[in-house]
Amino acid sequence: MRNAVGLDISKTTFDATAIIGGIEKSAKFDNDSKGFEQFKGWLTELGCTDAHICMEATGNYYEGIADYIGSLYKVSVVNPLKISKYAESRFTRTKTDKQDAKLIAEYCQTAKAQDLVIRKPVINDGYKLKRLSALYAQLTADSTAQKNRLEAAKDTFVVKICQSNIKHLQRQIKAVKKELEKLTKQSALKDQTDRLATIPAIGRLTAVMLLNYLSGTDFPTSNKFAAFAGLTPQIKDSGTSVRGKPSLTRYGNRRLRAMLFMPAMVAYRIKAFPDFIARLEAKNKPKKVIIAAIMRKLAVIAYHVHKKGEDYDPTRYKAA
Structure with missing residues (x-):
């Protein structure tokens, strides 16, 4: 050992x-x-x-x-x-x-x-990216919490406080997004961010967040990165009596997993991976299962694009 x-x-x-x-x-x-x-x-x-x-x-x-x-x-x-x-x-x-x-x-x-x-050792630009990404995630979570409180609020005073907090948080989120954009357009991170943004349904902000995780840890394989995101199916199959439905494991970074949800929804809507989606639909897979599969696919593609230092190649993943 x-x-x-x-x-x-x-x-x-x-x-x-x-x-x-x-x-x-x-x-x-x-x-x-x-x-x-x-x-x-x-x-x-x-x-x-x-x-x-x-x-x-x-x-x-x-x-x-x-x-x-x-x-x-x-x-x-x-x-x-x-x-x-x-x-x-x-x-x-x-x-x-x-x-x-x-x-x-x-x-x-x-x-x-x-x-x-x-x-991986963190370089100066990477350190700032990590800090800004964490701040953006926290502000977004705080904003969501305030919106939930506003929805449940009955008292006029509470409503006003929640509305004020939401406006303040939205201004902060906008400022952080602007700083992230500036960082990834004026530093050594620009090319890496641009490459990740060539993936279908991956906007620049999502590309920045993906870069934060991909550059911070040396994942040996794409499967390891997908597992880090909590996008590895958990199989419950034992003997003759246990036949549980596969589900995503809890072992993973919930922020990264949540971040890939909307891009996966967009990829599903625009049929970014038509053959892949068609095969799952032919098997009568529920929409949420297909979305989860696309989330994992996006994570795997992001890993390869970042690792190889090449733009997304649609012909490579057309039939995958």
């Missing part, structure tokens, strides 16, 4: 557990530049030059140490749901920062190599 290090990260500190050659060591560090240097020195003292470091995607608290240590070691940022399910499989009942770091290290040590996607 591989040498592994698990990090449990909070706003001001992070706990580390290293499992090197079967020996377990733990320590705690400040989540700042000084702490990063101390963590690096600690790993050097342990002699783990080939360790794989894993951490959960918790807010943005992990980014500092991930950026710093990612130039020296393999780093994977793991979906917290995977760690949670792993803890359940181990019947873990104790929950402390130190115990969580150990659990993450054990997952990192035993997981299959293909399940540990390597995080």
Whole structure:
């Protein structure tokens, strides 16, 4: 098994557990530049030059140490749901920062190599793209929440507050979209964004969001990217009695999955992939199943367009 290090990260500190050659060591560090240097020195003292470091995607608290240590070691940022399910499989009942770091290290040590996607170092433009994309997603979610409150509101005062909040959020969303557009038209990200925007039903904003995810992690295959988006079917078929309908797995980035929904709807309406859609319709697949299949197809195409550095080729996917 591989040498592994698990990090449990909070706003001001992070706990580390290293499992090197079967020996377990733990320590705690400040989540700042000084702490990063101390963590690096600690790993050097342990002699783990080939360790794989894993951490959960918790807010943005992990980014500092991930950026710093990612130039020296393999780093994977793991979906917290995977760690949670792993803890359940181990019947873990104790929950402390130190115990969580150990659990993450054990997952990192035993997981299959293909399940540990390597995080790419973030360049300046990529870092700004990541921040703006996260801000846009948060503002959009806040706006949706306010609209839902407005719809349920009965009191005049509450209605006015919700309407005011929605207007303010819409102005902010517009400003962020403008900043994203400027970033991807005046930087090294322009060509990559332009290529993704050649895919049918993928607008420039969606292309920007896709680029954020595709450039931030080194996905080895298109299937891994689709799985990251939560667009992998979950099969429930066991013995003679269990025959559940396939459904999308919960293991995935819900924001990326939601982002692909409207483009998939547009692609379905304009018949962007006529042969593909016709085959699914011939099998009497429900519309929502077809939309989910198109979402996955768009994710796979986006991966290949980005990976190969080539514009979308309609002849390649016409009959796919």
